[in-house]
Amino acid sequence: xxxxxxxxxxxxxxxxxxxxxxxxxxxxxxxxxxxxxxxxxxxxxxxxxxxxxxxxxxxxxxxxxxxxxxxxxxxxxxxxxxxxxxxxxxxxxxxxxxxxxxxxxxxxxxxxxxxxxxxxxxxxxxxxxxxxxxxxxxxxxxxxxxxxxxxxxxxxxxxxxxxxxxxx
Amino acid sequence: xxxxxxxxxxxxxxxxxxxxxxxxxxxxxxxxxxxxxxxxxxxxxxxxxxxxxxxxxxxxxxxxxxxxxxxxxxxxxxxxxxxxxxxxxxxxxxxxxxxxxxxxxxxxxxxxxxxxxxxxxxxxxxxxxxxxxxxxxxxxxxxxxxxxxxxxxxxxxxxxxxxxxxxxxxxxxxxxxxxxxxxxxxxxxxxxxxxxxxxxxxxxxxxxxxxxxxxxxxxxxxxxxxxxxxxxxxxxxxxxxxxxxxxxxxxxxxxxxxxxxxxxxxxxxxxxxxxxxxxxxxxxxxxxxxxxxxxxxxxxxxxxxxxxxxxxxxxxxxxxxxxxxxxxxxxxxxxxxxxxxxxxxxxxxxxxxxxxxxxxxxxxxxxxxxxxxxxxxxxxxxxxxxxxxxxx
Numbered sequence: 001x002x003x004x005x006x007x008x009x010x011x012x013x014x015x016x017x018x019x020x021x022x023x024x025x026x027x028x029x030x031x032x033x034x035x036x037x038x039x040x041x042x043x044x045x046x047x048x049x050x051x052x053x054x055x056x057x058x059x060x061x062x063x064x065x066x067x068x069x070x071x072x073x074x075x076x077x078x079x080x081x082x083x084x085x086x087x088x089x090x091x092x093x094x095x096x097x098x099x100x101x102x103x104x105x106x107x108x109x110x111x112x113x114x115x116x117x118x119x120x121x122x123x124x125x126x127x128x129x130x131x132x133x134x135x136x137x138x139x140x141x142x143x144x145x146x147x148x149x150x151x152x153x154x155x156x157x158x159x160x161x162x163x164x165x166x167x168x
Numbered sequence: 169x170x171x172x173x174x175x176x177x178x179x180x181x182x183x184x185x186x187x188x189x190x191x192x193x194x195x196x197x198x199x200x201x202x203x204x205x206x207x208x209x210x211x212x213x214x215x216x217x218x219x220x221x222x223x224x225x226x227x228x229x230x231x232x233x234x235x236x237x238x239x240x241x242x243x244x245x246x247x248x249x250x251x252x253x254x255x256x257x258x259x260x261x262x263x264x265x266x267x268x269x270x271x272x273x274x275x276x277x278x279x280x281x282x283x284x285x286x287x288x289x290x291x292x293x294x295x296x297x298x299x300x301x302x303x304x305x306x307x308x309x310x311x312x313x314x315x316x317x318x319x320x321x322x323x324x325x326x327x328x329x330x331x332x333x334x335x336x337x338x339x340x341x342x343x344x345x346x347x348x349x350x351x352x353x354x355x356x357x358x359x360x361x362x363x364x365x366x367x368x369x370x371x372x373x374x375x376x377x378x379x380x381x382x383x384x385x386x387x388x389x390x391x392x393x394x395x396x397x398x399x400x401x402x403x404x405x406x407x408x409x410x411x412x413x414x415x416x417x418x419x420x421x422x423x424x425x426x427x428x429x430x431x432x433x434x435x436x437x438x439x440x441x442x443x444x445x446x447x448x449x450x451x452x453x454x455x456x457x458x459x460x461x462x463x464x465x466x467x468x469x470x471x472x473x474x475x476x477x478x479x480x481x482x483x484x485x486x487x488x489x490x491x492x493x494x495x496x497x498x499x500x501x502x503x504x505x506x507x508x509x510x511x512x513x514x515x516x517x518x519x520x521x522x523x524x525x526x527x528x529x530x531x532x533x534x535x536x537x538x539x540x541x542x543x544x545x546x547x548x549x550x551x552x553x554x555x556x557x558x559x560x
Contacts, residue, residue: 012391013271018300021330044329045296086270088301 002062002149010054017050034145043141049131061121067111067145072136074108081128171272173260179221181282186340194344203238221249225256274303281311295326304332485543
């Protein structure tokens with residue numbers, strides 16, 4: 001039942017700290033851009049990246065996909081924070097994260113969805129993805145796709161109600 | 169839309185008089201102008217002030233949209249000690265981090281007129297941290313340019329991301345504020361420095377000063393504002409066209425409409441006598457509308473000034489020549505009142521006005537209005553002589 005949450009991402013307020021000028025977050029998130037491996041998100045000054053994604057609705061996030069083809073520069077430790085608007089790099093050490101993920105090269109190459117702890121990601125307005133370091137300890141981190149899967153909280157689907165009525 | 173923290177060099181070096189009257193005073197003037205330009209550029213922009221010298225750097229004004237606070241605090245700064253650029257910048261970054269409106273972009277403007285004591289590596293490290301946190305930095309170097317040039321250039325290169333940061337070096341001689349106004353530090357706001365200095369009325373000036381984009385940097389930073397401005401400009405144009413079309417159709421009803429539209433446009437008062445003046449005010453009303461309400465591109469700003477001048481002229485002419493004109497009007501009272509509504513439309517196609525004539529409810533008011541029309545037509549019409557003959 002999990003669907004792609006791309007349509008609920010508010011791109012106007014999307015913020016990615018430490019992204020390189022021509023390799024921004026939209027290249028990893030947006031439909032079309034993310035499918036192309038040549039269009040990637042890369043970090044700038046150092047290997048860390050901090051993505052603040054705001055959603056138009058409250059969502060329940062069930063899994064996340066991160067794909068990176070450059071093995072050495074692919075992200076390794078990723079921390080996810082929920083509902084902390086404008087998180088900064090200095091906050092990442094003090095604020096408790098909702099979930100910490102360590103990515104393996106296999107997951108990154110194929111872009112496997114990684115399931116998240118449902119309880120923590122139940123009512124998310126703002127998701128912050130903090131990429132702490134990369135696989136090879138390189139100076140910059142590169143990734144080509146980030147996708148989020150889940151459901152929107154209070155969606156009242158009238159069509160479904162009708163079906164139940166008919167069954168009865 | 170930005171949140172700017174200005175770092176001021178109030179070290180002993182700023183007592184130097186190589187920039188008139190002192191480095192410190194020149195700096196203060198520049199800061200005042202800069203704060204004004206930033207707040208004019210966007211209604212929600214905030215500016216904060218921090219002093220770099222003394223025992224510790226101190227934030228004198230936390231980022232605020234209130235220009236008055238900034239100007240006020242500039243008068244109370246004392247010259248003391250030596251600058252500490254690194255801790256000042258870090259404190260500025262902290263102030264920006266805790267800004268009220270998280271949608272604002274972050275910017276630090278540093279004024280340096282004393283030798284920078286930190287070494288290049290430390291500055292570059294700080295710069296990288298700023299860049300990582302999406303903070304843009306503008307540096308104004310004056311007074312100790314040669315010593316600082318290399319360090320500041322390295323700093324700028326490290327902090328610059330896609331041209332958002334600038335370094336301006338001002339040699340002694342020219343006025344600091346003048347050099348800055350024409351530099352990229354002010355120009356980054358779309359030349360609103362000029363709008364602030366010479367605009368007619370605050371709104372018209374601030375809105376009309378932006379040359380780079382239509383209505384200012386709206387599409388990038390504030391799409392809703394851009395849309396609202398465009399829509400209101402369209403509405404204003406429509407209203408002008410409708411008003412002109414209504415005036416051209418020589419019908420009393422059309423003119424009454426025009427009076428109502430004009431009255432609402434200028435928020436006219438209730439009294440009929442005053443409404444006569446308001447009627448005249450309504451004629452430049454639709455024209456002044458764009459300047460007051462929506463954004464005004466350069467051409468409209470000229471019209472505003474003209475319109476206001478003419479309104480003032482009309483009013484003063486009415487007061488001055490009231491006696492003389494009253495005699496004229498009284499002599500041909502009945503003749504004037506009826507031709508006035510009909511000749512007025514003949515006159516209007518020549519100028520972007522709505523000829524306003526109140527329904528003949530009160531003869532006295534009618535006379536005032538008629539002589540007002542005469543005064544307006546006399547002062548504004550190129551084809552004046554012909555029309556005057558028509559009326560007489």
